[in-house]
Amino acid sequence: MTGVERHQIDTGFAATNAPALAASFERNLPKVERNASRLTSLLDIAQMRLGNQCAVDPSADKLDTWVNFTHATQVASAIFAAATAGSDQVECLIDQRFISIPATGPGTASDPARWQTALWLSVIGRDHERIRALCDVEESTLRTGSDTFDDYVYTWIASLQAYFRGELGEVSDLLQETTRRLSPNSATRTHPALLDNIVRPQLLLFLQLVGNDETKFNGQLQEALEAHRTFWTADAKARTNPVGYLALAPLAFTCVARDLGLTISVESDYMPTNLIRGSWITEFQF
Numbered sequence: 001m002t003g004v005e006r007h008q009i010d011t012g013f014a015a016t017n018a019p020a021l022a023a024s025f026e027r028n029l030p031k032v033e034r035n036a037s038r039l040t041s042l043l044d045i046a047q048m049r050l051g052n053q054c055a056v057d058p059s060a061d062k063l064d065t066w067v068n069f070t071h072a073t074q075v076a077s078a079i080f081a082a083a084t085a086g087s088d089q090v091e092c093l094i095d096q097r098f099i100s101i102p103a104t105g106p107g108t109a110s111d112p113a114r115w116q117t118a119l120w121l122s123v124i125g126r127d128h129e130r131i132r133a134l135c136d137v138e139e140s141t142l143r144t145g146s147d148t149f150d151d152y153v154y155t156w157i158a159s160l161q162a163y164f165r166g167e168l169g170e171v172s173d174l175l176q177e178t179t180r181r182l183s184p185n186s187a188t189r190t191h192p193a194l195l196d197n198i199v200r201p202q203l204l205l206f207l208q209l210v211g212n213d214e215t216k217f218n219g220q221l222q223e224a225l226e227a228h229r230t231f232w233t234a235d236a237k238a239r240t241n242p243v244g245y246l247a248l249a250p251l252a253f254t255c256v257a258r259d260l261g262l263t264i265s266v267e268s269d270y271m272p273t274n275l276i277r278g279s280w281i282t283e284f285q286f
Contacts, residue, residue, distance in 0.1 A: 002266045004225040004266060007239060014056050014242070033102075039075060039082065047242070051242025051243055053068045063280070069121070073122060074092065076121050077127075080115065082103055084133075106141040111145070118130070120251070150186065150188065152178050156174075156178045182195070197231035202250070217257055225250055225268050228270060251275060255278070
Protein backbone atom coordinates (compact mmCIF):
# COMPACT_ATOMS: atom_id res chain seq x y z
CA MET A 1 0.00 0.00 0.00
CA THR A 2 1.33 3.42 -0.98
CA GLY A 3 0.56 6.36 1.29
CA VAL A 4 0.21 10.03 0.37
CA GLU A 5 0.47 12.12 3.51
CA ARG A 6 -2.06 14.90 3.95
CA HIS A 7 -0.55 18.31 4.65
CA GLN A 8 -0.36 19.43 8.26
CA ILE A 9 -3.66 20.71 9.66
CA ASP A 10 -4.46 22.42 12.94
CA THR A 11 -6.97 19.80 14.07
CA GLY A 12 -7.58 21.64 17.33
CA PHE A 13 -8.80 24.70 15.46
CA ALA A 14 -10.85 22.50 13.13
CA ALA A 15 -12.58 20.91 16.12
CA THR A 16 -13.31 24.19 17.90
CA ASN A 17 -14.56 25.80 14.68
CA ALA A 18 -17.13 23.07 14.06
CA PRO A 19 -19.88 24.37 16.40
CA ALA A 20 -19.81 27.84 14.83
CA LEU A 21 -20.09 26.38 11.33
CA ALA A 22 -22.91 24.08 12.44
CA ALA A 23 -24.78 27.04 13.92
CA SER A 24 -24.22 29.06 10.76
CA PHE A 25 -25.59 26.22 8.62
CA GLU A 26 -28.72 25.89 10.74
CA ARG A 27 -29.22 29.66 10.79
CA ASN A 28 -28.92 30.02 7.02
CA LEU A 29 -30.84 26.92 5.92
CA PRO A 30 -34.37 28.37 6.44
CA LYS A 31 -33.40 31.47 4.46
CA VAL A 32 -33.10 29.53 1.19
CA GLU A 33 -36.89 29.07 1.23
CA ARG A 34 -37.17 32.81 0.61
CA ASN A 35 -33.99 33.39 -1.37
CA ALA A 36 -32.41 30.53 -3.31
CA SER A 37 -29.28 32.58 -3.95
CA ARG A 38 -28.29 31.74 -0.37
CA LEU A 39 -27.64 28.17 -1.47
CA THR A 40 -24.16 29.14 -2.63
CA SER A 41 -23.10 30.47 0.76
CA LEU A 42 -24.78 27.47 2.39
CA LEU A 43 -22.65 25.18 0.20
CA ASP A 44 -19.52 27.08 1.23
CA ILE A 45 -20.42 26.55 4.89
CA ALA A 46 -21.21 22.87 4.30
CA GLN A 47 -17.89 22.26 2.55
CA MET A 48 -15.93 23.97 5.30
CA ARG A 49 -17.78 21.90 7.90
CA LEU A 50 -17.04 18.71 6.00
CA GLY A 51 -13.36 19.56 5.60
CA ASN A 52 -12.96 20.40 9.27
CA GLN A 53 -14.82 17.26 10.31
CA CYS A 54 -12.59 15.09 8.13
CA ALA A 55 -9.56 16.81 9.64
CA VAL A 56 -10.48 15.44 13.06
CA ASP A 57 -12.01 12.21 11.72
CA PRO A 58 -9.65 11.25 8.87
CA SER A 59 -11.23 7.84 8.28
CA ALA A 60 -14.80 9.25 8.25
CA ASP A 61 -15.78 6.79 10.93
CA LYS A 62 -18.07 9.08 12.90
CA LEU A 63 -21.75 9.80 12.27
CA ASP A 64 -21.15 13.56 12.41
CA THR A 65 -18.82 13.29 9.43
CA TRP A 66 -21.45 11.53 7.36
CA VAL A 67 -24.14 14.00 8.39
CA ASN A 68 -21.88 16.84 7.23
CA PHE A 69 -21.12 14.96 4.02
CA THR A 70 -24.83 14.50 3.41
CA HIS A 71 -25.56 18.20 3.96
CA ALA A 72 -22.90 19.20 1.43
CA THR A 73 -24.27 16.71 -1.12
CA GLN A 74 -27.84 17.89 -0.63
CA VAL A 75 -27.05 21.59 -0.92
CA ALA A 76 -24.81 21.20 -3.97
CA SER A 77 -27.47 19.25 -5.85
CA ALA A 78 -30.19 21.68 -4.72
CA ILE A 79 -28.43 24.48 -6.61
CA PHE A 80 -28.96 22.59 -9.86
CA ALA A 81 -32.44 21.43 -8.94
CA ALA A 82 -33.39 25.10 -8.53
CA ALA A 83 -31.63 26.06 -11.77
CA THR A 84 -33.43 23.42 -13.84
CA ALA A 85 -36.83 23.33 -12.09
CA GLY A 86 -39.89 23.25 -14.32
CA SER A 87 -42.09 24.98 -11.75
CA ASP A 88 -41.92 27.98 -9.42
CA GLN A 89 -40.73 25.88 -6.46
CA VAL A 90 -38.69 22.73 -6.03
CA GLU A 91 -38.72 20.44 -2.99
CA CYS A 92 -35.24 19.45 -1.84
CA LEU A 93 -34.28 17.23 1.06
CA ILE A 94 -31.75 19.01 3.26
CA ASP A 95 -30.94 18.09 6.83
CA GLN A 96 -33.68 15.44 7.11
CA ARG A 97 -36.49 17.74 5.99
CA PHE A 98 -37.88 18.89 2.69
CA ILE A 99 -37.20 22.53 1.91
CA SER A 100 -39.31 24.41 -0.64
CA ILE A 101 -36.82 26.40 -2.70
CA PRO A 102 -37.77 29.05 -5.28
CA ALA A 103 -36.77 28.11 -8.82
CA THR A 104 -33.90 30.27 -10.01
CA GLY A 105 -33.36 29.25 -13.60
CA PRO A 106 -29.76 29.18 -14.88
CA GLY A 107 -27.47 31.77 -13.35
CA THR A 108 -24.10 32.39 -11.80
CA ALA A 109 -24.78 29.86 -9.03
CA SER A 110 -25.16 26.94 -11.43
CA ASP A 111 -21.65 27.22 -12.82
CA PRO A 112 -19.23 24.47 -13.92
CA ALA A 113 -17.24 24.52 -10.68
CA ARG A 114 -20.27 23.89 -8.48
CA TRP A 115 -21.54 21.30 -10.95
CA GLN A 116 -18.33 19.34 -10.50
CA THR A 117 -18.55 19.64 -6.72
CA ALA A 118 -22.12 18.35 -6.86
CA LEU A 119 -21.06 15.42 -9.06
CA TRP A 120 -18.08 14.42 -6.90
CA LEU A 121 -20.23 14.42 -3.76
CA SER A 122 -23.05 12.48 -5.44
CA VAL A 123 -20.62 9.88 -6.80
CA ILE A 124 -18.95 9.42 -3.41
CA GLY A 125 -22.42 8.97 -1.90
CA ARG A 126 -23.39 6.49 -4.65
CA ASP A 127 -26.48 8.66 -5.18
CA HIS A 128 -27.52 7.49 -8.64
CA GLU A 129 -30.63 9.65 -8.78
CA ARG A 130 -28.64 12.82 -8.20
CA ILE A 131 -25.95 11.69 -10.66
CA ARG A 132 -28.62 11.19 -13.34
CA ALA A 133 -30.09 14.63 -12.64
CA LEU A 134 -26.66 16.27 -12.93
CA CYS A 135 -26.01 14.41 -16.17
CA ASP A 136 -29.16 16.04 -17.57
CA VAL A 137 -27.92 19.58 -16.85
CA GLU A 138 -27.36 21.25 -20.21
CA GLU A 139 -24.27 23.17 -21.24
CA SER A 140 -26.39 26.29 -21.72
CA THR A 141 -27.32 26.16 -18.03
CA LEU A 142 -23.67 25.94 -17.02
CA ARG A 143 -22.68 28.78 -19.34
CA THR A 144 -25.31 31.24 -18.16
CA GLY A 145 -23.60 34.01 -16.23
CA SER A 146 -20.32 32.05 -16.24
CA ASP A 147 -17.99 33.84 -18.65
CA THR A 148 -14.89 33.20 -16.54
CA PHE A 149 -14.45 29.54 -17.52
CA ASP A 150 -12.35 28.18 -20.36
CA ASP A 151 -14.01 26.07 -23.05
CA TYR A 152 -12.24 22.87 -21.96
CA VAL A 153 -14.49 22.83 -18.88
CA TYR A 154 -17.58 22.16 -20.96
CA THR A 155 -16.20 19.20 -22.93
CA TRP A 156 -14.75 17.87 -19.67
CA ILE A 157 -18.20 18.00 -18.08
CA ALA A 158 -19.73 16.48 -21.22
CA SER A 159 -17.29 13.56 -20.99
CA LEU A 160 -18.24 12.99 -17.34
CA GLN A 161 -21.93 13.13 -18.22
CA ALA A 162 -21.44 10.63 -21.04
CA TYR A 163 -19.52 8.27 -18.77
CA PHE A 164 -22.08 8.28 -16.00
CA ARG A 165 -24.93 7.89 -18.51
CA GLY A 166 -23.17 4.79 -19.78
CA GLU A 167 -22.49 6.32 -23.21
CA LEU A 168 -18.90 5.12 -23.20
CA GLY A 169 -18.49 5.40 -26.97
CA GLU A 170 -18.66 9.19 -26.70
CA VAL A 171 -16.16 9.58 -23.88
CA SER A 172 -12.95 9.14 -25.89
CA ASP A 173 -13.75 11.86 -28.44
CA LEU A 174 -14.86 14.26 -25.73
CA LEU A 175 -11.67 13.69 -23.75
CA GLN A 176 -9.57 14.24 -26.87
CA GLU A 177 -11.35 17.55 -27.46
CA THR A 178 -10.87 18.47 -23.80
CA THR A 179 -7.15 17.78 -24.12
CA ARG A 180 -6.97 19.94 -27.25
CA ARG A 181 -8.71 22.80 -25.45
CA LEU A 182 -6.27 22.50 -22.55
CA SER A 183 -3.42 23.84 -24.67
CA PRO A 184 -1.73 26.97 -23.27
CA ASN A 185 -3.16 29.08 -26.09
CA SER A 186 -6.74 27.97 -25.33
CA ALA A 187 -6.90 27.66 -21.54
CA THR A 188 -6.14 31.28 -20.74
CA ARG A 189 -8.70 31.90 -17.99
CA THR A 190 -7.59 29.13 -15.64
CA HIS A 191 -4.68 29.76 -13.30
CA PRO A 192 -1.64 27.69 -14.35
CA ALA A 193 -1.33 26.16 -10.86
CA LEU A 194 -4.93 24.98 -11.03
CA LEU A 195 -4.37 23.51 -14.49
CA ASP A 196 -1.17 21.70 -13.49
CA ASN A 197 -2.17 20.45 -10.04
CA ILE A 198 -5.93 19.91 -10.22
CA VAL A 199 -7.33 19.87 -13.76
CA ARG A 200 -4.76 17.80 -15.66
CA PRO A 201 -4.25 15.20 -12.87
CA GLN A 202 -8.05 14.73 -12.69
CA LEU A 203 -8.24 14.25 -16.45
CA LEU A 204 -5.39 11.72 -16.45
CA LEU A 205 -6.94 9.83 -13.54
CA PHE A 206 -10.28 9.70 -15.32
CA LEU A 207 -8.54 8.33 -18.43
CA GLN A 208 -7.19 5.42 -16.38
CA LEU A 209 -10.62 4.83 -14.87
CA VAL A 210 -12.20 4.71 -18.32
CA GLY A 211 -9.48 2.31 -19.41
CA ASN A 212 -10.13 0.14 -16.33
CA ASP A 213 -6.38 -0.23 -15.85
CA GLU A 214 -5.75 -1.00 -12.18
CA THR A 215 -1.98 -0.47 -12.18
CA LYS A 216 -2.09 2.79 -14.13
CA PHE A 217 -5.06 4.02 -12.11
CA ASN A 218 -3.19 3.57 -8.84
CA GLY A 219 -0.07 5.22 -10.23
CA GLN A 220 -2.04 8.21 -11.47
CA LEU A 221 -4.04 8.35 -8.22
CA GLN A 222 -0.81 8.78 -6.26
CA GLU A 223 0.27 11.57 -8.61
CA ALA A 224 -3.12 13.28 -8.41
CA LEU A 225 -3.05 13.28 -4.61
CA GLU A 226 0.50 14.63 -4.52
CA ALA A 227 -0.49 17.36 -6.97
CA HIS A 228 -3.55 18.14 -4.83
CA ARG A 229 -1.24 18.58 -1.84
CA THR A 230 1.03 20.87 -3.86
CA PHE A 231 -1.90 23.07 -4.85
CA TRP A 232 -3.33 23.30 -1.35
CA THR A 233 0.01 24.12 0.30
CA ALA A 234 0.97 26.96 -2.04
CA ASP A 235 0.51 29.54 0.71
CA ALA A 236 -0.94 29.97 4.20
CA LYS A 237 -4.41 30.76 2.88
CA ALA A 238 -4.52 27.56 0.85
CA ARG A 239 -3.08 25.42 3.66
CA THR A 240 -5.80 26.50 6.10
CA ASN A 241 -8.74 26.24 3.66
CA PRO A 242 -10.86 23.25 4.78
CA VAL A 243 -11.97 22.63 1.19
CA GLY A 244 -8.46 21.36 0.49
CA TYR A 245 -8.56 18.82 3.30
CA LEU A 246 -10.38 16.44 0.94
CA ALA A 247 -9.44 15.55 -2.64
CA LEU A 248 -13.00 15.25 -3.90
CA ALA A 249 -12.42 14.33 -7.55
CA PRO A 250 -9.74 11.68 -6.89
CA LEU A 251 -11.93 10.37 -4.08
CA ALA A 252 -14.95 10.14 -6.38
CA PHE A 253 -13.00 8.31 -9.09
CA THR A 254 -11.57 5.98 -6.45
CA CYS A 255 -15.08 5.13 -5.25
CA VAL A 256 -16.07 4.23 -8.81
CA ALA A 257 -12.90 2.20 -9.35
CA ARG A 258 -13.44 0.27 -6.13
CA ASP A 259 -17.06 -0.44 -7.00
CA LEU A 260 -15.91 -1.72 -10.40
CA GLY A 261 -13.67 -4.22 -8.65
CA LEU A 262 -10.28 -2.52 -8.97
CA THR A 263 -7.94 -2.97 -6.02
CA ILE A 264 -6.95 0.42 -4.61
CA SER A 265 -3.33 0.40 -3.44
CA VAL A 266 -3.04 4.09 -2.52
CA GLU A 267 -4.26 5.50 0.76
CA SER A 268 -4.40 9.04 2.07
CA ASP A 269 -6.28 11.12 4.60
CA TYR A 270 -7.32 13.22 1.60
CA MET A 271 -9.56 10.21 0.84
CA PRO A 272 -11.21 8.93 4.04
CA THR A 273 -11.45 5.15 4.03
CA ASN A 274 -15.10 4.96 5.02
CA LEU A 275 -16.09 7.38 2.27
CA ILE A 276 -14.36 5.08 -0.23
CA ARG A 277 -16.19 2.09 1.23
CA GLY A 278 -19.53 3.91 1.47
CA SER A 279 -19.82 2.60 5.02
CA TRP A 280 -22.71 4.84 6.11
CA ILE A 281 -24.66 5.11 2.88
CA THR A 282 -27.55 2.89 3.94
CA GLU A 283 -27.82 4.37 7.42
CA PHE A 284 -30.00 7.40 6.60
CA GLN A 285 -31.67 9.17 3.71
CA PHE A 286 -29.53 11.41 1.53
